[in-house]
Amino acid sequence: MAKKESEGGGGRAQAVHRVLKRAILDQALSPGSKLPEDSIGERLGVSRTLVREALVRLSEEGLVELRPNRGAVVARPTLEEGRNLFLTRMALERLVVETLSGKLTNEQIGILSSHIAAEEAAKKERAPSIRLAGEFHTLLAQMTNNASLIRYVNELVARSSLILALYGRPHSSECAVSEHQELLDKLIAGKTEEAAALMAHHLDSVTTRALLPTDGDRNIKEVLSAYAVAEGLA
Amino acid sequence: MAKKESEGGGGRAQAVHRVLKRAILDQALSPGSKLPEDSIGERLGVSRTLVREALVRLSEEGLVELRPNRGAVVARPTLEEGRNLFLTRMALERLVVETLSGKLTNEQIGILSSHIAAEEAAKKERAPSIRLAGEFHTLLAQMTNNASLIRYVNELVARSSLILALYGRPHSSECAVSEHQELLDKLIAGKTEEAAALMAHHLDSVTTRALLPTDGDRNIKEVLSAYAVAEGLA
DNA sequence: TCTCGCCGTTTTGTATGCAATTCGAGGAGA
DNA sequence: TCTCCTCGAATTGCATACAAAACGGCGAGA
Numbered sequence: 321m322a323k324k325e326s327e328g329g330g331g332r333a334q335a336v337h338r339v340l341k342r343a344i345l346d347q348a349l350s351p352g353s354k355l356p357e358d359s360i361g362e363r364l365g366v367s368r369t370l371v372r373e374a375l376v377r378l379s380e381e382g383l384v385e386l387r388p389n390r391g392a393v394v395a396r397p398t399l400e401e402g403r404n405l406f407l408t409r410m411a412l413e414r415l416v417v418e419t420l421s422g423k424l425t426n427e428q429i430g431i432l433s434s435h436i437a438a439e440e441a442a443k444k445e446r447a448p449s450i451r452l453a454g455e456f457h458t459l460l461a462q463m464t465n466n467a468s469l470i471r472y473v474n475e476l477v478a479r480s481s482l483i484l485a486l487y488g489r490p491h492s493s494e495c496a497v498s499e500h501q502e503l504l505d506k507l508i509a510g511k512t513e514e515a516a517a518l519m520a521h522h523l524d525s526v527t528t529r530a531l532l533p534t535d536g537d538r539n540i541k542e543v544l545s546a547y548a549v550a551e552g553l554a
Numbered sequence: 555m556a557k558k559e560s561e562g563g564g565g566r567a568q569a570v571h572r573v574l575k576r577a578i579l580d581q582a583l584s585p586g587s588k589l590p591e592d593s594i595g596e597r598l599g600v601s602r603t604l605v606r607e608a609l610v611r612l613s614e615e616g617l618v619e620l621r622p623n624r625g626a627v628v629a630r631p632t633l634e635e636g637r638n639l640f641l642t643r644m645a646l647e648r649l650v651v652e653t654l655s656g657k658l659t660n661e662q663i664g665i666l667s668s669h670i671a672a673e674e675a676a677k678k679e680r681a682p683s684i685r686l687a688g689e690f691h692t693l694l695a696q697m698t699n700n701a702s703l704i705r706y707v708n709e710l711v712a713r714s715s716l717i718l719a720l721y722g723r724p725h726s727s728e729c730a731v732s733e734h735q736e737l738l739d740k741l742i743a744g745k746t747e748e749a750a751a752l753m754a755h756h757l758d759s760v761t762t763r764a765l766l767p768t769d770g771d772r773n774i775k776e777v778l779s780a781y782a783v784a785e786g787l788a
Numbered sequence: 789t790c791t792c793g794c795c796g797t798t799t800t801g802t803a804t805g806c807a808a809t810t811c812g813a814g815g816a817g818a
Numbered sequence: 819t820c821t822c823c824t825c826g827a828a829t830t831g832c833a834t835a836c837a838a839a840a841c842g843g844c845g846a847g848a
Contacts, residue, residue, distance in 0.1 A: 331622060331831070356799065367833045368800090369603075373610055380614035382702070388565060389800060389839055404700040411649040411703075415641065466638040468616070468713075469645075472706055479702075565801070590829070601803045602830090623809055623830060791848080800839070809830070816823080 332366055337374040339364065344383055344394055345454075345481050346447060351396040355384060382479050395482055402483040406527045409476045410520055412469060413457065417503075417519050419464045422510025428463055432504050435459060439497045454481060456500050480526075488530040496525075566600055571608040573598065578617055578628055579688075579715050580681060585630040589618060616713050629716055636717040640761045643710045644754055646703060647691065651737075651753050653698045656744025662697050666738050669693060673731045688715060690734050714760075722764040730759075 343349045355375060357368040364371070375392045378384040385395045397405065435456055442448040454477045461473035499522045506515035574594070577583045589609060591602040598605070609626045612618040619629045631639065669690055676682040688711045695707035733756045740749035
């Protein structure tokens with residue numbers, strides 16, 4: 321009845337995919353890191369074939385960049401891409417909110433509440449709090465039962481971690497836990513427009529708080545990189 | 555200056571991907587068709603490795619279903635998935651409209667106008683008119699310069715073709731050309747809300763015109779399939 | 789000292805081979 | 819006649835082998 325191999329959907333290729341994705345989202349592999357097929361395969365005990373498949377998947381999700389003949393690296397979204405990504409995220413999460421408003425079951429409310437509690441508890445540790453904050457959004461999406469919506473929100477949330485890793489202020493809480501609680505309250509009360517506005521504000525505050533680089537050197541690097549890509553200089 | 559090999563981004567894997575995608579969107583490969591790795595590879599003059607990579611990509615885009623150990627088939631979205639997909643599409647295309655409203659350049663207007671003219675000209679032929687109608691939407695998305703938005707709209711438009719292939723009425727024009735023209739007018743005039751409403755109506759009319767099966771047997775099959783998946787009977 | 793180009797090393801691109809799994813036909817038993 | 823089992827054929831899962839391309843160091847020339 322129970323499957324072996326640490327559960328998971330299907331074959332080992334999926335497993336490799338999950339491992340890499342997790343490592344990227346935990347920032348164990350930070351943006352720009354090289355992802356050589358053979359060393360990854362050696363470390364994970366699989367052949368390059370499977371690693372390659374996982375890398376293709378990750379590139380489709382926008383988490384890694386596949387440079388022809390030059391290997392894969394963890395994606396390094398530009399500031400501009402980051403802003404656009406949050407715009408897209410807002411459009412989709414608005415749909416999430418509209419779909420869920422006033423329709424949450426008690427069970428769902430319980431799940432969300434305890435998740436918020438977990439966020440509160442982990443507020444001090446940076447890595448888990450980032451992950452939990454993202455999970456709140458994917459959890460909401462999940463509850464819509466809309467497959468494409470779920471997939472895209474998941475993807476965008478994952479990529480948001482990359483953005484925040486690159487451009488986020490070190491000590492700002494990316495998602496204020498209280499905002500999650502407020503949002504949940506509005507959703508329960510069925511106040512769709514207020515909930516949507518709150519979600520918009522929530523995401524917007526993340527972008528303005530995080531995307532405007534605070535310290536000069538980061539700023540300079542970013543400015544230069546924008547020019548560099550425009551000139552094809554990597 | 556000009557690249558060889560029928561253009562295209564990069565390696566042959568991408569080429570295989572494009573070929574299959576095109577074939578699926580043209581309905582030369584209809585939903586449910588088997589996609590055996592070796593026969594495809596043989597036909598295209600590449601090895602199974604490359605075909606496999608292309609299939610993985612297509613499955614990430616939702617165009618093919620990858621059944622472990624049982625091969626790949628062209629995706630056969632359910633009616634429910636279709637409805638959800640159009641909901642997601644609406645949310646994203648609303649963002650497209652909001653982004654573009656009042657900001658189209660003359661060059662862009664020209665491109666869109668001549669595209670609409672092409673749609674008008676091809677109105678009689680079924681396959682090209684479906685493709686052109688989709689391209690109008692991807693063209694709009696393209697003009698937002700928002701990479702993630704572009705990607706998702708592209709994907710959703712492509713999958714919409716599958717939905718329409720499965721559930722569309724044979725003789726309804728899926729996208730009324732006149733609606734495209736109206737939408738363009740509103741965009742040029744900068745009437746954002748009217749344009750958004752028009753886009754919503756446009757997509758909604760597609761779903762209601764097309765997604766409600768007209769003939770009884772199709773209806774029955776679909777109803778049964780919903781129950782079947784719920785029971786795990788494929 | 790700086791730049792450019794050559795060549796060995798490393799890494800990717802792709803084909804192929806073998807093991808494992810699934811599918812389907814045909815036959816035995818009821 | 820219908821069901822179930824068995825076995826061969828076809829297909830996928832995965833590893834490996836080889837060719838091609840990119841990276842990096844070294845030395846020649848300015």
